[in-house]
Amino acid sequence: MNSFVCKNCGRTVSLIAPGTKNRNHCPFCLYSVHVDEAKGDRKSPCGGLMVPIGRFYKPDGEEVIVHRCGKCGFVRWNRVAGDDSFDLVAKLPVVDKKDYL
Ligand SMILES: [Zn+2]
Ligand SMILES: [Zn+2]
Secondary structure (H helix, E strand, O other), X not given: OOEEXXXXXOOXXXXXEOOEOOOOEXXXXXXXXXXXXXXXXXXXXXXXXXXEEEEEEOOOOOEEXXXXXXXXXXXXXXXXXXXXXXXXXXXXXEOOHHHOO
């Protein structure tokens, strides 16, 4: 499977993303879905919509987006992909990385 349909905005998203090996959020609206317990394991039964709530820069300078699950409250961060909506990313509040790393 090379694409998925975004549960938030309904657009078809290619899994091939510049700058990241594994696309986990929609580049158009930045929403994601809670499918992982640990990164990439696809083991969570939750399936809730992961809402983008903020962004921060890792110590190595890479920008990441913080997502929180609207269903269970699970929080995780994800790398920004090269084709993510730049405007939407820029509008996210910058949060304190100490709370997440
Ligand atoms: Zn979307
Ligand atoms: Zn969840």
